[in-house]
Amino acid sequence: MSPSPSLIVALDFDNATAARDMVNRLAPGRCRLKVGKELFVRAGPSLVREWVDDGWDVFLDLKFHDIPNTVAAACRAAADLDVWMINVHALGGPAMLAAAREAVDEAPRRQPLLTAVTVLTSHDEATLQAIGLQGTPVEAVSRLAALAASAGLDGVVCSAQEASAVREQGGPSFRRVTPGVRPAGMAVDDQRRIQTPASAIAAGATDLVVGRPITRSADPAGAVEMILDEMQVTTGG
């Protein structure tokens, strides 16, 4: 069975105060939080721990990509924060993915979901050619999703444009975490493979990641509700 759809707010801020202000404007239970490289480097594990202790599900989006031993150690450190989800790059290959899986399985308390980034949503076919990846984005994502599924990961990060192909690869319970979501008429920014919230859900995305359309809104909680409404139109939830 597919997981219930969820909305994850990307907290791309350069300081803890601004990030806390944003979280204080969001309604607990309506969305999850994502902490990425910028905020983590600026504000560190203590901020993540604070939100986890407050009851938030936190996706620690650090996209580990290194030799297996280093990634396993990083995954252990991330799991120690009792977060809901962590991720690595599928391009790290089978041994790295297996090492990450083993590290998370040995987590002493909460085992986070472990997902793998396939092809960044800022990439289009021309970018793939430039970096030497063969085929279309959906072909590359499918190959990498198959690697992640064989290593026993819990899902992948992809664009919603590939969500149905990933569901075929990994089965319904294999999560399709999709950034690059833009409500109709919003700025695309640096994203290239985008979908609206409704079309992302219709395509089989399980967890929608949305940053700037929420965090740059004058009414972030209202923006969350509008996106959730759009998601429910398709799920009937």
Ligand SMILES: O=c1ccn([C@@H]2O[C@H](COP(=O)(O)O)[C@@H](O)[C@H]2O)c(=O)[nH]1
């Ligand atoms: O392929 C990927 C993987 C991660 N991201 C992250 O998601 C958010 C998207 O933010 P927006 O402001 O909604 O564009 C951001 O934190 C990225 O680091 C991604 O966009 N694509």
